Amino acid sequence: MPTDTPDDDFEKPEIARESLLTFPTVFPMKIMGRREDGFAQVVSEVVQKHAPDFHPSTIEMRTSKNGRYISITVEINARSREQLDALYSELSKHPMVMMVL
Template identity: 45%
Template sequence: MTTDTEETLFEFPCQFPLKVMGRRCDEFEAAVITIVRRHVDNLGEGAVRSRDSGKGKFTSLTVTFEAHSKDQLDALYQELHAHELVLMLL
C-alpha cells in the first residue's frame, strides 16, 4: 500500500506555487482562477501573480496556495491541462 508521502516528494499540507502559461487574452486569467478555486478552498489575497512575455504574446500566472494532497494536485493539473487556453503547466 502506498501513501501520499511515498508517491510524492511533497509533505502535505504545503505552500504550492503553480505556474500556468497561455496565450495572452482577456479570458485566460479568469479561466485559470475559476479552475483553481474548484480545487482550492481558500485562495488567499495576492495568491495570483501575472507576467506577460517579452513580446506580449503569452501570459504566465503563478498561483500560490496551500496544497493538501497529491490527489488534489493531480485533479487540478488534469483540469487545467484539458482547458483550451492553457498551453503549459509547471
C-alpha cells in the first residue's frame, strides 16, 4: 500500500565507524617480532612514514625470556583513525612483524 510520505522524507540511519578515541591523542602501539638485526630500524621507519613527528629515541624494547623475540613499544601523536589504520596495516603486513597491538 502506498504511503503519503515520499521516501526521501524519512531519516536514513547513518552507518559510521565510531571511535572511542578523541583525536589528536597520544597512542601507544606494541610491535612484536623475532629478535633479528634491523627489526627496530624497520619498525622505526614505518612508524615515521605515518607519524613524521615520531622520535625513534622514545622506542622501548623488551626481549622475551628465551631471547628469541622482541617487543617494541612506540607512542605516536595520532591525528585520525585513518592514520592509525594505515600504520597498523603496514606494520602487520611487514614480513619481520609477527603481531601489532
